[in-house]
Amino acid sequence: MFKKLDAPLLSKLASIVGEDNLLTDPEALEPYSHDEVAELRHPPEAVARAASSDEVARILSLAQSEGFPVTPRGAGQGLSGGAVPVYGGLVLSLERMNRVLEIDGENLMVTAEPGVITGNLHREVEEQGLFYPPDPASLDSCTIGGNIAENAGGPRAIKYGVTKDYVCGLEAVLPAGQVVQMGGKVVKNVTGYNLIQLLVGSEGTLGVVTKVVLRLLPKPQERVDLLVPFDSFEAAGRAVSEIIRARIVPVALEFMERDSLLAVEKLRDKEVPFREAAAHLLITLDGNDKARIDADYERIGEICLEHGALDVLVADTPQVRDRLWEARKLIIEALQHLSPQHIMDTQDVVVPRSKLPELLPRIKEVGKKTGLHIISFGHAGDGNVHVNVIKDVDEELWTAKRDQAAEEIYRLAVGMGGMVTGEHGIGLTRREFLGLGVDAHQIALMRRIKEDFDPAGILNPGKIFA
Amino acid sequence: MFKKLDAPLLSKLASIVGEDNLLTDPEALEPYSHDEVAELRHPPEAVARAASSDEVARILSLAQSEGFPVTPRGAGQGLSGGAVPVYGGLVLSLERMNRVLEIDGENLMVTAEPGVITGNLHREVEEQGLFYPPDPASLDSCTIGGNIAENAGGPRAIKYGVTKDYVCGLEAVLPAGQVVQMGGKVVKNVTGYNLIQLLVGSEGTLGVVTKVVLRLLPKPQERVDLLVPFDSFEAAGRAVSEIIRARIVPVALEFMERDSLLAVEKLRDKEVPFREAAAHLLITLDGNDKARIDADYERIGEICLEHGALDVLVADTPQVRDRLWEARKLIIEALQHLSPQHIMDTQDVVVPRSKLPELLPRIKEVGKKTGLHIISFGHAGDGNVHVNVIKDVDEELWTAKRDQAAEEIYRLAVGMGGMVTGEHGIGLTRREFLGLGVDAHQIALMRRIKEDFDPAGILNPGKIFA
Numbered sequence: 027m028f029k030k031l032d033a034p035l036l037s038k039l040a041s042i043v044g045e046d047n048l049l050t051d052p053e054a055l056e057p058y059s060h061d062e063v064a065e066l067r068h069p070p071e072a073v074a075r076a077a078s079s080d081e082v083a084r085i086l087s088l089a090q091s092e093g094f095p096v097t098p099r100g101a102g103q104g105l106s107g108g109a110v111p112v113y114g115g116l117v118l119s120l121e122r123m124n125r126v127l128e129i130d131g132e133n134l135m136v137t138a139e140p141g142v143i144t145g146n147l148h149r150e151v152e153e154q155g156l157f158y159p160p161d162p163a164s165l166d167s168c169t170i171g172g173n174i175a176e177n178a179g180g181p182r183a184i185k186y187g188v189t190k191d192y193v194c195g196l197e198a199v200l201p202a203g204q205v206v207q208m209g210g211k212v213v214k215n216v217t218g219y220n221l222i223q224l225l226v227g228s229e230g231t232l233g234v235v236t237k238v239v240l241r242l243l244p245k246p247q248e249r250v251d252l253l254v255p256f257d258s259f260e261a262a263g264r265a266v267s268e269i270i271r272a273r274i275v276p277v278a279l280e281f282m283e284r285d286s287l288l289a290v291e292k293l294r295d296k297e298v299p300f301r302e303a304a305a306h307l308l309i310t311l312d313g314n315d316k317a318r319i320d321a322d323y324e325r326i327g328e329i330c331l332e333h334g335a336l337d338v339l340v341a342d343t344p345q346v347r348d349r350l351w352e353a354r355k356l357i358i359e360a361l362q363h364l365s366p367q368h369i370m371d372t373q374d375v376v377v378p379r380s381k382l383p384e385l386l387p388r389i390k391e392v393g394k395k396t397g398l399h400i401i402s403f404g405h406a407g408d409g410n411v412h413v414n415v416i417k418d419v420d421e422e423l424w425t426a427k428r429d430q431a432a433e434e435i436y437r438l439a440v441g442m443g444g445m446v447t448g449e450h451g452i453g454l455t456r457r458e459f460l461g462l463g464v465d466a467h468q469i470a471l472m473r474r475i476k477e478d479f480d481p482a483g484i485l486n487p488g489k490i491f492a
Numbered sequence: 493m494f495k496k497l498d499a500p501l502l503s504k505l506a507s508i509v510g511e512d513n514l515l516t517d518p519e520a521l522e523p524y525s526h527d528e529v530a531e532l533r534h535p536p537e538a539v540a541r542a543a544s545s546d547e548v549a550r551i552l553s554l555a556q557s558e559g560f561p562v563t564p565r566g567a568g569q570g571l572s573g574g575a576v577p578v579y580g581g582l583v584l585s586l587e588r589m590n591r592v593l594e595i596d597g598e599n600l601m602v603t604a605e606p607g608v609i610t611g612n613l614h615r616e617v618e619e620q621g622l623f624y625p626p627d628p629a630s631l632d633s634c635t636i637g638g639n640i641a642e643n644a645g646g647p648r649a650i651k652y653g654v655t656k657d658y659v660c661g662l663e664a665v666l667p668a669g670q671v672v673q674m675g676g677k678v679v680k681n682v683t684g685y686n687l688i689q690l691l692v693g694s695e696g697t698l699g700v701v702t703k704v705v706l707r708l709l710p711k712p713q714e715r716v717d718l719l720v721p722f723d724s725f726e727a728a729g730r731a732v733s734e735i736i737r738a739r740i741v742p743v744a745l746e747f748m749e750r751d752s753l754l755a756v757e758k759l760r761d762k763e764v765p766f767r768e769a770a771a772h773l774l775i776t777l778d779g780n781d782k783a784r785i786d787a788d789y790e791r792i793g794e795i796c797l798e799h800g801a802l803d804v805l806v807a808d809t810p811q812v813r814d815r816l817w818e819a820r821k822l823i824i825e826a827l828q829h830l831s832p833q834h835i836m837d838t839q840d841v842v843v844p845r846s847k848l849p850e851l852l853p854r855i856k857e858v859g860k861k862t863g864l865h866i867i868s869f870g871h872a873g874d875g876n877v878h879v880n881v882i883k884d885v886d887e888e889l890w891t892a893k894r895d896q897a898a899e900e901i902y903r904l905a906v907g908m909g910g911m912v913t914g915e916h917g918i919g920l921t922r923r924e925f926l927g928l929g930v931d932a933h934q935i936a937l938m939r940r941i942k943e944d945f946d947p948a949g950i951l952n953p954g955k956i957f958a
């Protein structure tokens with residue numbers, strides 16, 4: 027179906043990116059054969075590490091005329107297999123395009139290359155009193171380009187939205203090799219259809235982003251974090267609803283099921299606080315006014331205690347805060363280590379937040395019914411749950427039941443007015459489930475849009491569509 | 493090219509919407525022949541006032557199979573001719589679908605039909621302590637459906653963004669008649685390509701929105717407004733930059749050129765305050781903390797006075813506030829009345845906000861050079877300028893120079909990293925200028941997307957693309 031990267035093609039690619047930046051050695055290719063979905067691996071035939079939009083354009087032109095597949099890649103931190111080169115071919119790595127090009131304090135915009143590590147961008151803009159809110163858990167290892175491809179979310183979404191809410195301009199290379207400039211340092215723009223928002227979240231299937239212009243906010247000056255243990259899921263869920271009803275919108279409103287914290291204990295060999303609690307809420311407030319934040323967190327504390335919280339731990343220094351968040355940030359790693367084969371299946375469903383107290387116990391029931399071990403955590407404030415099906419059962423049961431469990435969980439979420447994936451993307455792992463959240467007419471339109479952008483089908487083939 | 497609405501077709505349409513809701517009398521059709529662009533008028537052959545998505549679907553199916561054009565219409569408050577039925581055919585009015593269906597305080601979402609007047613939706617959600625920020629100037633006459641079609645902005649965009657930033661779910665009827673449900677009461681969703689954001693701002697060319705789900709915020713409890721006269725454009729522009737550099741983001745940061753206020757004086761026959769000032773800034777701050785807002789507005793006042801403000805008028809009661817905003821809200825109406833033929837040409841350019849002090853005098857130069865009378869006002873905080881070319885010159889000069897002036901203004905904006913239209917849309921009036929802001933590759937993609945959605949070309953033909 028696709029052309030193989032033979033010697034003449036490899037030589038052409040080397041002439042574009044330089045010998046040093048064309049990898050073909052199997053050992054060098056290995057890290058580029060997977061993302062954070064441990065099970066999914068497929069080696070590329072080569073990796074090209076491009077240094078400019080011009081190099082990206084020449085690579086895509088060549089791919090289009092010769093017919094080999096190109097899988098763009100940021101840092102491979104995705105959770106849906108989006109960067110796995112399932113058809114082999116070329117992985118186009120943007121890791122060398124990693125400069126913050128400009129922080130424009132007057133227009134509150136940052137311009138960056140796609141390979142910038144998101145956490146580095148955070149730090150650079152924060153040094154100037156500015157703030158880029160989206161904060162996926164993989165902050166310190168993922169890239170801005172990957173965040174745009176996946177429309178990454180993170181804990182701060184409840185107050186500040188997700189990646190798409192900050193993208194004002196893009197430079198992108200279309201699959202046939204044209205370099206296009208979209209938008210710019212403008213906060214309003216209705217000049218034709220919104221192709222920027224079509225590229226954001228398109229999982230590297232419509233174009234390769236080579237430059238981004240992101241809107242910034244002034245950095246909030248004050249912050250308080252709370253850790254609140256509850257003796258039941260339902261109680262935690264009711265507290266979340268009540269906080270929102272009180273018209274308080276925290277920056278983060280996370281929940282962690284007991285088993286997720288026990289997994290962290292196991293990883294660190296160190297006891298977590300309130301390990302007997304069935305669920306924890308982790309809540310962040312920010313703003314510029316200390317008195318206001320204090321009033322809000324006291325109100326939240328009262329609400330939580332009224333709804334069965336076992337305690338309310340307050341962190342108003344960076345040290346204590348980091349301790350509270352440490353467990354949350356380690357959950358995925360801990361779960362990956364929990365299972366002997368380090369393998370799990372993660373769903374990323376999203377429901378209207380009011381449905382969470384109903385969804386969580388029903389997910390537990392799916393676990394009981396299938397005999398699989400299911401652990402949930404996620405963004406309670408967004409109704410976004412990371413449901414982890416752990417492979418600590420025998421192979422036969424796992425194989426027989428995992429798809430059933432996944433499908434039941436997706437159907438539960440969709441049945442509650444929710445969606446198949448809130449922030450991880452469809453990628454490779456959810457292709458069969460796209461149709462649960464989006465009807466056939468919309469899928470047909472998406473497929474036609476894909477063909478409009480990429481008639482040769484060379485850009486990240488095999489993703490999104492089953 | 494298109495089929496005319498003959499008697500059998502009219503009869504079919506009447507059977508869908510009912511006799512009473514199919515208008516064919518020339519007098520009844522007149523109000524549906526134009527939007528707020530006074531010069532552009534074209535009567536439809538009929539108007540159907542649909543009451544449900546089912547009726548909309550049956551109308552579009554009929555249009556597709558019979559080949560007559562359909563122009564969807566909210567309240568006709570647009571400023572780019574988007575609702576003008578240039579090919580005749582049917583105007584599909586959504587004015588009867590005007591219910592707020594649900595205000596969901598727990599999920600902070602409102603569900604509404606497209607024909608709801610935006611100001612009514614504001615009031616209904618605010619009664620429950622909630623807040624829908626987008627506030628186009630035509631708030632009390634435009635509809636939510638129209639706002640979505642145009643991705644409407646408004647003064648609050650600098651802090652709160654525009655319509656697209658609040659749309660979480662849509663029900664839409666595609667041109668061939670399929671009713672699709674997109675998204676829902678979820679704040680995160682990456683289930684396939686973002687077709688919602690493609691429909692928002694597509695100016696009624698890709699689908700007809702029949703239901704909207706909008707994200708809400710808690711209503712800010714405090715607000716202060718400032719009116720600040722300056723003796724020069726440049727001074728006002730520098731003050732704007734300095735406010736942003738001080739890391740203060742107001743809700744609104746508007747500017748009005750002297751001539752725009754003189755036009756309002758003429759309309760009201762009543763003197764405006766500081767009529768001798770070359771430019772006024774109108775600034776709103778909001779939040780929940782009075783002390784913080786007071787500190788911010790005092791800082792803004794200081795900054796303005798340091799940069800040549802003639803005075804700083806503070807409004808902290810609704811009465812005084814309404815007086816400050818009255819002139820701003822009347823500008824368009826006043827300009828329309830200024831010219832004997834009530835005709836003007838409005839550009840809606842947007843630039844990085846730091847470029848405003850450079851753009852405004854250069855727009856004045858275009859006026860001098862062409863001999864046309866140009867008056868600017870708009871959203872300084874967003875770099876979004878409404879440039880009004882008034883027809884108070886003789887017909888010959890107007891005809892000879894208006895397109896030249898428009899093109900020079902667009903080129904100025906684009907040359908500064910800006911865009912052709914910030915919030916009014918391309919519609920009919922800016923079709924020839926789309927290519928100034930968007931390159932040929934992107935226009936080709938947009939055309940293909942239009943064909944994907946509307947292969948028969950029956951939905952709002954003649955718009956966006958020249």
